[in-house]
Amino acid sequence: MHIVVCVKQVPDTTNVRINPETNTLMREGVESIINPFDEFALEEALKLKDAHGARVSVVSMGPPQAEVVLREAMARGADDVVLLTDRAFAGADTLATSYAISQAIKKINARPDLVLFGKQAIDGDTAQVGPGVSEFLGYPLVTYAKSIKVEGDTYTVETMMDEGVDVIEGKLPAVMTVVKEASTPRFATLSGWMQAKKADIPRWGAKDVNADLTMCGLDGSPTKVVKIFAPPVKTGGTRMDGREQPSAAVDAIVKLLQEKGVA
Amino acid sequence: MADAPIFIDPEKCRGCKKCITACPFDALYMEGKLAVVKPDECRACNACVKACPFKAIVSTAAETPKADLSAFKGIWVFAEQHQGKVQEVAYELLATGRRLAKDRGCELAAVVLGHNVKDSAAHLIAAGADKVYMVDQPELAAYEADVYTDALNQLIAKYKPEVVLAGATAVGRAFFAKVAVRARTGLTADCTALSIDKESYLLHQTRPAFGGNIMATIMTPNHRPQMATVRPKVFRMAPPDPKRKGETLIEALKLVAGNTRIIKTERSSSSVNIAEAEIIVAGGRGLKKAENLEQLKRLADLLGGVVGVSRACVDAGWISAAYQVGQTGKTVCPKLYLAFGISGAIQHLEGMRGADTIIAINTDPHAAIFNVADLGIVGDLFEILPMLIEAIEAKHNGAK
Ligand SMILES: Cc1cc2nc3c(=O)[nH]c(=O)nc-3n(C[C@H](O)[C@H](O)[C@H](O)COP(=O)(O)OP(=O)(O)OC[C@H]3O[C@@H](n4cnc5c(N)ncnc54)[C@H](O)[C@@H]3O)c2cc1C
Ligand SMILES: Nc1ncnc2c1ncn2[C@@H]1O[C@H](COP(=O)(O)O)[C@@H](O)[C@H]1O
Numbered sequence: 001m002h003i004v005v006c007v008k009q010v011p012d013t014t015n016v017r018i019n020p021e022t023n024t025l026m027r028e029g030v031e032s033i034i035n036p037f038d039e040f041a042l043e044e045a046l047k048l049k050d051a052h053g054a055r056v057s058v059v060s061m062g063p064p065q066a067e068v069v070l071r072e073a074m075a076r077g078a079d080d081v082v083l084l085t086d087r088a089f090a091g092a093d094t095l096a097t098s099y100a101i102s103q104a105i106k107k108i109n110a111r112p113d114l115v116l117f118g119k120q121a122i123d124g125d126t127a128q129v130g131p132g133v134s135e136f137l138g139y140p141l142v143t144y145a146k147s148i149k150v151e152g153d154t155y156t157v158e159t160m161m162d163e164g165v166d167v168i169e170g171k172l173p174a175v176m177t178v179v180k181e182a183s184t185p186r187f188a189t190l191s192g193w194m195q196a197k198k199a200d201i202p203r204w205g206a207k208d209v210n211a212d213l214t215m216c217g218l219d220g221s222p223t224k225v226v227k228i229f230a231p232p233v234k235t236g237g238t239r240m241d242g243r244e245q246p247s248a249a250v251d252a253i254v255k256l257l258q259e260k261g262v263a
Numbered sequence: 264m265a266d267a268p269i270f271i272d273p274e275k276c277r278g279c280k281k282c283i284t285a286c287p288f289d290a291l292y293m294e295g296k297l298a299v300v301k302p303d304e305c306r307a308c309n310a311c312v313k314a315c316p317f318k319a320i321v322s323t324a325a326e327t328p329k330a331d332l333s334a335f336k337g338i339w340v341f342a343e344q345h346q347g348k349v350q351e352v353a354y355e356l357l358a359t360g361r362r363l364a365k366d367r368g369c370e371l372a373a374v375v376l377g378h379n380v381k382d383s384a385a386h387l388i389a390a391g392a393d394k395v396y397m398v399d400q401p402e403l404a405a406y407e408a409d410v411y412t413d414a415l416n417q418l419i420a421k422y423k424p425e426v427v428l429a430g431a432t433a434v435g436r437a438f439f440a441k442v443a444v445r446a447r448t449g450l451t452a453d454c455t456a457l458s459i460d461k462e463s464y465l466l467h468q469t470r471p472a473f474g475g476n477i478m479a480t481i482m483t484p485n486h487r488p489q490m491a492t493v494r495p496k497v498f499r500m501a502p503p504d505p506k507r508k509g510e511t512l513i514e515a516l517k518l519v520a521g522n523t524r525i526i527k528t529e530r531s532s533s534s535v536n537i538a539e540a541e542i543i544v545a546g547g548r549g550l551k552k553a554e555n556l557e558q559l560k561r562l563a564d565l566l567g568g569v570v571g572v573s574r575a576c577v578d579a580g581w582i583s584a585a586y587q588v589g590q591t592g593k594t595v596c597p598k599l600y601l602a603f604g605i606s607g608a609i610q611h612l613e614g615m616r617g618a619d620t621i622i623a624i625n626t627d628p629h630a631a632i633f634n635v636a637d638l639g640i641v642g643d644l645f646e647i648l649p650m651l652i653e654a655i656e657a658k659h660n661g662a663k
Pocket of ligand 1 (some may be wrong): 012122123391403428465474493530536546549550572573575585589590591592593603604606607608609610611614624625626627642643644645
């Protein structure tokens with residue numbers, strides 16, 4: 001079995017701040033991490049490898065620094081990795097990203113058995129790239145997987161839907177996206193790290209993956225960002241200090257609840 | 264393409280730095296007295312072009328030759344249904360769709376995919392649809408991304424809508440991404456505001472980005488349809504008008520059966536959908552430990568509401584993600600939202616600021632939650648919560 005996992009490097013958005021004067025993102029000092037959802041996707045791939053034996057390839061698209069996440073993936077047990085990096089990919093929206101990644105996957109293997117994604121990337125939160133790649137590869141799509149089992153060429157997947165869990169069965173190949181309710185990601189081993197540190201990370205550009213430049217980067221992106229602004233802040237209503245006299249605070253709450261007809 | 268999409272004329276640049284301030288992407292910097300662009304960061308938004316007082320910056324991005332977009336007309340709302348019951352988000356989108364259709368001067372249609380779903384048409388028309396496109400076939404009985412994509416893309420290819428909207432539900436988010444790629448157009452996920460631009464008549468799609476720290480307005484100028492998903496409860500439903508007239512078109516499509524099947528659905532009866540709740544008693548890390556959620560539950564029961572939590576509680580393993588309010592949880596818009604020990608991080612506020620009345624209790628006078636609270640109480644939840652429960656119990660007993 002050959003599994004390809006797509007992993008993105010993202011800023012740790014918990015710490016992203018806005019410069020109130022210029023309304024721009026302050027990225028200095030913001031750490032880059034593996035997109036948390038992608039760690040769960042990688043873990044599902046490694047578990048399948050443990051159970052059945054599999055080749056696990058990992059792809060990331062991003063600037064040269066994104067190499068770090070690929071080393072981390074290797075340290076955890078990925079067999080081979082590749083970094084898609086090219087100025088031509090800059091400014092890609094989800095359509096152009098899905099296209100570039102699918103070109104890379106096709107070059108790794110014309111027909112991998114399983115292609116895994118995180119449910120969404122925490123910087124964009126779109127959850128569109130996995131489904132987009134399934135279109136470009138012509139593979140069936142299964143989203144929100146929390147467990148993946150494979151027997152022969154048949155998979156059984158538990159998926160998290162809005163109102164509960166669906167169990168889905170189908171035949172490989174497939175594209176799947178993985179949620180955080182899946183198994184806890186393993187740590188890298190020390191020997192894994194030693195190896196990963198030394199590894200040469202191959203870099204592919206648009207030409208290497210035979211990409212049509214009109215479908216890459218900014219040019220290949222139908223969506224255009226036209227404005228960026230800070231979210232509006234609502235100013236609060238009544239404020240009171242309930243530290244000295246909590247009972248007065250409780251009275252105020254009860255009064256408001258009564259006014260609103262809920263108590 | 265490797266060149267930057269803008270050109271800064273060194274003859275004209277005076278080093279005023281207005282462009283640096285205007286750039287939302289940090290793509291410009293000063294080299295001595297000249298502004299310089301970082302080609303990889305520039306997104307060709309042209310904010311700097313407009314900001315430069317000396318006309319020193321020009322856009323060099325190739326104007327994509329305008330495809331003939333005039334054939335695309337009308338606004339569509341995907342009406343997601345489960346067992347024939349249309350999901351509320353579709354009605355919310357129809358209410359917004361009416362406003363957009365008026366501003367665009369076009370028709371509003373609902374699209375239904377399913378099996379034995381004919382009854383839904385009347386509801387959709389009452390909710391604002393001028394037309395209902397319906398595909399009622401056994402292949403669509405259960406949601407399957409590939410079959411749904413095939414069906415919707417066939418309709419889009421045939422009728423050429425200008426705008427297509429869906430709820431950002433588990434279903435809508437996944438298959439709309441496929442539909443957009445197949446149609447080779449753009450899709451903006453999780454919008455919180457939609458409007459029609461007065462000059463270009465393009466759809467302005469506004470959504471949070473970077474974990475809600477920033478809002479971005481996005482357009483799809485040269486591709487059709489313009490597609491967006493919107494989270495449940497972001498827009499309000501309009502009261503149905505049973506007198507509205509509309510037309511229903513039943514489409515028979517040739518669909519290839521998909522190759523996945525659902526072998527089991529587990530719908531845990533205890534799972535409450537907090538997105539639908541009228542009263543939410545929410546707690547955050549300030550609760551300190553899982554056991555203290557019991558007290559929230561007690562208050563929620565007394566008020567006839569449900570418990571909600573911040574992500575901190577889910578990450579700590581106190582409760583399942585189904586109860587999480589916020590950007591990566593559920594968007595809620597209850598009548599009443601009580602927040603105990605929640606700091607009010609932007610990602611949390613994103614999911615609950617639509618509540619009619621917000622009451623917050625927090626020991627930190629500077630907690631951001633107070634910025635959105637109608638009643639903000641600086642205080643210890645471990646004092647206030649038990650007293651509040653007691654007060655309400657007493658009222659209930661008194662009323663008996
Ligand atoms: C991409 C992204 C998505 C996210 N999505 C979500 C989301 O969907 N929902 C969400 O909630 N978060 C989300 N977060 C996390 C968010 O940034 C915050 O970390 C989280 O909301 C904090 O939860 P909290 O307010 O419970 O905890 P804290 O920020 O730790 O706040 C605890 C509060 O309790 C108060 N407190 C302590 N003791 C008491 C007491 N005895 N009485 C009263 N008050 C007390 C403290 O003063 C403090 O304000 C997301 C983050 C990222 C990066
Ligand atoms: N630049 C990228 N490189 C590799 N994988 C990516 C990239 N962007 C997105 N993905 C994958 O697609 C998933 C969904 O991303 P998104 O659609 O941006 O929310 C992520 O969890 C990754 O698995």
